[in-house]
Amino acid sequence: MSSSGNPSSSGGGGPCGACKFLRRKCVAGCIFAPYFDSEQGAAHFAAVHKVFGASNVSKLLQHVPEHKRPDAVVSICFEAQARLRDPIYGCVSHIVSLQQQVVSLQTELSYLQAHLATLELPQPQPPQVPVSSSGSLQALSITDLPSISPSVYDLSSIFEPVMSSTWAMQQQPRPSDHLFGVPSSSNIGGGGELQALAREFIHGGQMPAQPSPGTSGSASTVIKRE
Amino acid sequence: MNPKRCAACKYLRRRCPKDCVFSPYFPPNDPQKFACVHRIYGAGNVSKMLQQLPDQTRAEAVESLCFEAKCRVDDPVYGCVGIIHLLKTQIQKTQNELAKTQAEIAVSQTKLSQTQNSDFM
Numbered sequence: 001m002s003s004s005g006n007p008s009s010s011g012g013g014g015p016c017g018a019c020k021f022l023r024r025k026c027v028a029g030c031i032f033a034p035y036f037d038s039e040q041g042a043a044h045f046a047a048v049h050k051v052f053g054a055s056n057v058s059k060l061l062q063h064v065p066e067h068k069r070p071d072a073v074v075s076i077c078f079e080a081q082a083r084l085r086d087p088i089y090g091c092v093s094h095i096v097s098l099q100q101q102v103v104s105l106q107t108e109l110s111y112l113q114a115h116l117a118t119l120e121l122p123q124p125q126p127p128q129v130p131v132s133s134s135g136s137l138q139a140l141s142i143t144d145l146p147s148i149s150p151s152v153y154d155l156s157s158i159f160e161p162v163m164s165s166t167w168a169m170q171q172q173p174r175p176s177d178h179l180f181g182v183p184s185s186s187n188i189g190g191g192g193e194l195q196a197l198a199r200e201f202i203h204g205g206q207m208p209a210q211p212s213p214g215t216s217g218s219a220s221t222v223i224k225r226e
Numbered sequence: 227m228n229p230k231r232c233a234a235c236k237y238l239r240r241r242c243p244k245d246c247v248f249s250p251y252f253p254p255n256d257p258q259k260f261a262c263v264h265r266i267y268g269a270g271n272v273s274k275m276l277q278q279l280p281d282q283t284r285a286e287a288v289e290s291l292c293f294e295a296k297c298r299v300d301d302p303v304y305g306c307v308g309i310i311h312l313l314k315t316q317i318q319k320t321q322n323e324l325a326k327t328q329a330e331i332a333v334s335q336t337k338l339s340q341t342q343n344s345d346f347m
Contacts, residue, residue: 051275053268060266060302068303075307079294087275088283091306092290098313105320112327119334 017041022054031061035073044077051080233260238269247276251288259292266295 015026017036026033032054036045048057057076064072082091089096234248235241237260242249248269252260263272272291276284297306304311 051271052266053271056266056268056271060298064302072303075304078307079298079305083275083294087279088287089290090294091310092293095306095309095313098310098317102313102316102320105317105324109320109324109327112324112331116327116331116334119331119338 014038017043018045018049018054021045021049031058035070047080047084048076051083052076230254233257234264234269237261237264247273251276251285262295262299263288263291266298267291 014020015024015038016030016033017038018032018041019026019030020038021042032041032045036042045054048054052060060076061069061072079091082094086093231242231254232246232249233252233254233256235246236254237257248260267275275291276287279287294306297309301308
């Protein structure tokens, strides 16, 4: 019996992907049912179960407001897939890669801004490297983790190439000593976009390329306890 | 058996064997590290993951697991995916600024060369 729409067993349909994988009865109100359909959901849940464990994910979801659970599931699936692809670094390698891109771009921007300043001023002046809103460019340290508490993220950007020009977020620079001046909150996106993203991810959405950090020192640089 | 239990075995309230898979990476002076990882992944999953890795890569794996676990504890909805998103946003913003600055440089250089040409005339 194919289940279209609500995969929950409460409507008389088959078990959800999670319960199918766990080979258990899918009860009414199953916490996984809305997010893991009976067709491809089982494959996605397999990754989540292998990395996090069904009971841990269940507890995580129970502590998340219901309207945020689709996003939570998408991000958990993303992390699980990343960890299975790269058992050593998981999605940290992706973070390192992006961090390096930020540093490189900001260095280039500082250089160009200094160059522009010399062109615009009639007299040569020492180039004034503007204080970047990104703050410190030190390596990511676990003690420098920003407190990220956004209301909603547009998760579609996670799965798009960096060159995408569809973002419309207006960020406020963070004056604290956080690593990249990462803003603490954003209010972008809507339920429809995220549901579309969840469907895209579940139906074989792109995973960003995660170059290995290479030397063992890079992750040590990234994750450094002080 | 280790006379001093590692943080994991202390947390799990069990004896710490000599070949404990956790003890090299979860010293007893940092109980929070294991608590965080256990909360998100569970001791069994972490143990399985570590056992599947070569010894020389386990330290890095533990650090990345701790990092992701802490991100997830801090942000139960997005975890470290939130950081990825913010970094991508930062990259896009910087690229936009770069493009704008390059355009401004091009304009300035054009004006400068026009000024120089008119001086020669």
